[in-house]
Structures are given as C-alpha cells and as structure tokens.
Amino acid sequence: MSDKLEITITKEQGRIDKVLSEKLPSYSRSQIQQWLKDGLVLLNNQQVKANYKVRAEDHFIINIPEEKTLDIKASDIPLDIVYQDQDVAVVNKPQGMVVHPSKGHPDHTLVNALLFHLDHLSSINGVIRPGIVHRIDKDTSGLLMVAKNDHSHASLAQQLQDKTTLREYTALVHGNIKHQKGTITAPIGRSKTNRQMQDVVEDGKPAVTHFTVLEHFTDFTLIKLQLETGRTHQIRVHMKYIGYPIAGDPVYGPKKTLAGNGQFLHAGVIGFNHPVTDQWMTFEAALPEIFQKTLANLEKPIDF
Incomplete structure (x- = not known):
C-alpha cells in the first residue's frame, strides 16, 4: 500500500513543486514533479499541476507510491566498489560498461552488477535503474554515487539539483x-x-x-x-x-x-554530503591503465 501525507500551507509561497520539495527534504524536486504528473498530489480532491501557486490554508493530500520490487537479473560481474555503508556506495565504473539496462543493452550493465554485489538499492528510478542517481556514458570511466535506499536517493538527487556535489x-x-x-x-x-x-x-x-x-x-x-x-x-x-x-x-x-x-x-573525483550524517565525503579514482x-x-x- 502507498503512504499518504497531508500538508497544510501556512506562509509558504511559490510553485507547488518547489514548496513541497522544501517541506519534504527526504524527496527530490524531480521526484515530487513526477508525483504531480502522475496525479498523486490532490487539493480538494483535485489533481494539481507542478506550476500551481500555493495559497495560505491550502491542504494537500499526497499519495506516495509504494516502492516497486526490483526484477532486473543480478549478475556476478566484477565491480570496483570504492566505498559503501548502509546508505550509499561509490563505484568506479570501467570504460565500456553501460550504466543501466535498455532495449539495446538488456544485461551486463552496472545495475546488474550492483544487484549482485550490494544488499540494498533505492527504487525511486524504478526497476530499470535501481540505485542510480546519475550516469556517465558507456565509454567514460569513473566514479558514480549509488543510493542504497530511497531517503539517500532523494538527498543525493537534491544535491545534484542544488549543484552542491563535486x-x-x-x-x-x-x-x-x-x-x-x-x-x-x-x-x-x-x-x-x-x-x-x-x-x-x-x-x-x-x-x-x-x-x-x-x-x-x-x-x-x-x-x-x-x-x-x-x-x-x-x-x-x-x-x-x-x-x-x-x-x-x-x-x-x-x-x-x-x-x-x-x-x-x-x-576521477566525486564529492557529496552523506545523506544521513551530512558529512562531506570526497573520493578519487586513478586514470584507467589505457x-x-x-x-x-x-x-x-x-x-x-
């Protein structure tokens, strides 16, 4: 079952997506925009668009969708895990590896490797991109942040949006x-x-x-x-x-x-604030041998 949140506007002003992202720091603005697009945010039992300007005393009901079960196949692919804890991981993707499955690359991707090597991954981006907060191209090597739960995913995504990551x-x-x-x-x-x-x-x-x-x-x-x-x-x-x-x-x-x-x-370098401790973390990966x-x-x- 999905969770239901109720929020009443007091003095906040601006677009609903911006206001909700400020009142719900555990969720990214892009994620909230998707809820609005999917009709999950209601005002007086009516769906609200992302550009709606909030007013004092507006009372919103948000039906947060339940996390989807991940069904992409885990594969025992070698993976350079630079760091991991219960919330986040940092991996060094080799050149030639696609980040997530697609029509042209159904398997042997970073996601397939992540599902094998890590115990948990966030589900915000659906079954095709579990844990994936950002991407680099197939033939680009280097470091990627990986979210191991939805709270971490929302925090890292917001940091990317706020341009506070390195x-x-x-x-x-x-x-x-x-x-x-x-x-x-x-x-x-x-x-x-x-x-x-x-x-x-x-x-x-x-x-x-x-x-x-x-x-x-x-x-x-x-x-x-x-x-x-x-x-x-x-x-x-x-x-x-x-x-x-x-x-x-x-x-x-x-x-x-x-x-x-x-x-x-x-x-070669990535830095961010830890989603739970807020500690600034920086990681480096040497250039590939070639x-x-x-x-x-x-x-x-x-x-x-």
Whole structure:
C-alpha cells in the first residue's frame, strides 16, 4: 500500500513543486514533479499541476507510491566498489560498461552488477535503474554515487539539483588550448540534424562546464573539468563546441584518433554530503591503465 501525507500551507509561497520539495527534504524536486504528473498530489480532491501557486490554508493530500520490487537479473560481474555503508556506495565504473539496462543493452550493465554485489538499492528510478542517481556514458570511466535506499536517493538527487556535489573529470582533447582556465556556458539539447546526438542549441537546457589545463602535448591537451550542470554528453558536446573534441570520442570527435576503447574521459573525483550524517565525503579514482599508457607515449611540445 502507498503512504499518504497531508500538508497544510501556512506562509509558504511559490510553485507547488518547489514548496513541497522544501517541506519534504527526504524527496527530490524531480521526484515530487513526477508525483504531480502522475496525479498523486490532490487539493480538494483535485489533481494539481507542478506550476500551481500555493495559497495560505491550502491542504494537500499526497499519495506516495509504494516502492516497486526490483526484477532486473543480478549478475556476478566484477565491480570496483570504492566505498559503501548502509546508505550509499561509490563505484568506479570501467570504460565500456553501460550504466543501466535498455532495449539495446538488456544485461551486463552496472545495475546488474550492483544487484549482485550490494544488499540494498533505492527504487525511486524504478526497476530499470535501481540505485542510480546519475550516469556517465558507456565509454567514460569513473566514479558514480549509488543510493542504497530511497531517503539517500532523494538527498543525493537534491544535491545534484542544488549543484552542491563535486564532479571532476580528466580528459585528453585534440589541439592545444591556449588559455590556462575557462568556462563554457552554452545550452545543450538534441541535435537538429541527428536525433541520436546532443548539440549546443538555442532552445537547449542551460549547461556550464569549467576546465583547467593540466599538461600540453604536441597535438593534444590534458585538462581537468568540473561540471556545474549534468546534461547528456555535456563535456563531449562542450569541448567539440569550442574546437577541442575529446580524443577517442567516436561520436563528437575526429574519426582518426588515438587507439583506445572510446573517449579519453574519466570521472576521477566525486564529492557529496552523506545523506544521513551530512558529512562531506570526497573520493578519487586513478586514470584507467589505457589512459595512463596513452599519456606516457604522447610527444611533448618542444616549446609552447
């Protein structure tokens, strides 16, 4: 059976989704928006839309859906678990692994491995994405937060939405970036010419990427990137947009590039407040072996 919450508005103002997310900190705003979309939030027995502006004395009944039983098959796939406790886990996803099952990848995903190695996973994202709070691309390696219960999931999702998490990447890009630091602010949405790709488009969602140059090579630059937003393919799209595509990227980069297993992009640092203790936690993962070997074999510029 689903849980039922009753909330009366006193002095709060603004959209119902924002107000409820503030009054129910255990649930993310995106989760509350889904409840509104599903007709689970009622005012005077009438469904409420997400843009409804609350008024004093409004009395809402919220039918919180029951957690779904997870039915994706657990698989004994090797998994690098960097940290775990009863609420959260941090895993180091290898390059080439899809995060969750889909029509094209029904198994052998990170989710299949998580179900085998971890005792509990949150159910907020349904049976296909248990525990998954955020994603990285198949051919991007690195760290991911995993929620082991719904309270933790809501907290981590809210931190992502509030932009208080730390997500730091290392990438090898084509060309020599002249500036030591930079910020790319350009909206991202589905490409107008290829629906399978993302692109910088005028009506896209806001996207901000910060970068710092770490090292120059003859034809490449090693950079550190920090995400302020988390759009699909954000780093890959933004670096292509400014003329320095990720090396090895089969979609957004040159066809002839360095040999490897996909783009040279690694989510090496992640930080967040623990959902229960509120303690700030930071984790790091070294570059994959193929990334390290590639860097060791690159030519250094004589003068830059």
